[in-house]
Amino acid sequence: NAGVMQNPRHLVRRRGQEARLRCSPMKGHSHVYWYRQLPEEGLKFMVYLQKENIIDESGMPKERFSAEFPKEGPSILRIQQVVRGDSAAYFCASSSYYEQYFGPGTRLTVT
């Protein structure tokens, strides 16, 4: 399967814990995007990364959220000290130019 992979598919965290979401892009793609879908809403852009570089993080909350895409390994979206409002589906997409291909998402539930 050469598609975008995300893990875990489901993640439950208590308030105050940390959540780490992983994304492996499609083979040959060097651009990774993270989006968040809150209940009953469309997808909202969070951050755009290339290998070892954050290009655009204008959609990411200023506190508690961070992202990286190291030279080796998957892209990581990290949420520190999670709150109930962080409960959402987080999707990663990769692209080589315009069209983006999405992973299956990670559904984060904060209890």
Place this chain on the structure above:
Amino acid sequence: DQQVKQNSPSLSVQEGRISILNCDYTNSMFDYFLWYKKYPAEGPTFLISISSIKDKNEDGRFTVFLNKSAKHLSLHIVPSQPGDSAVYFCAASAFRETSGSRLTFGEGTQLTVNP
């Protein structure tokens, strides 16, 4: 502000008929438009796209029309099939070195195709 809007939250059609999903945008910098289909608990699946230099793109049962002057695009599905039942998202982008091709999504339209 909502730069991409899908004003119909839901649409119901009979199998074999045409489904028309609509999308409006406000940002004249958008130069590429995409439609995605999404089933529950899955990621969006790319369907079809169109560049702003075109007014129509066709792929099998799916056709996308772009009216730049009206800032409006539509997705036509002919003939509609029960398996097409899903949420359809319209998305727009404007490629920039500083932001790549980040997508701005509409809120989605739930299409139901009845047998």
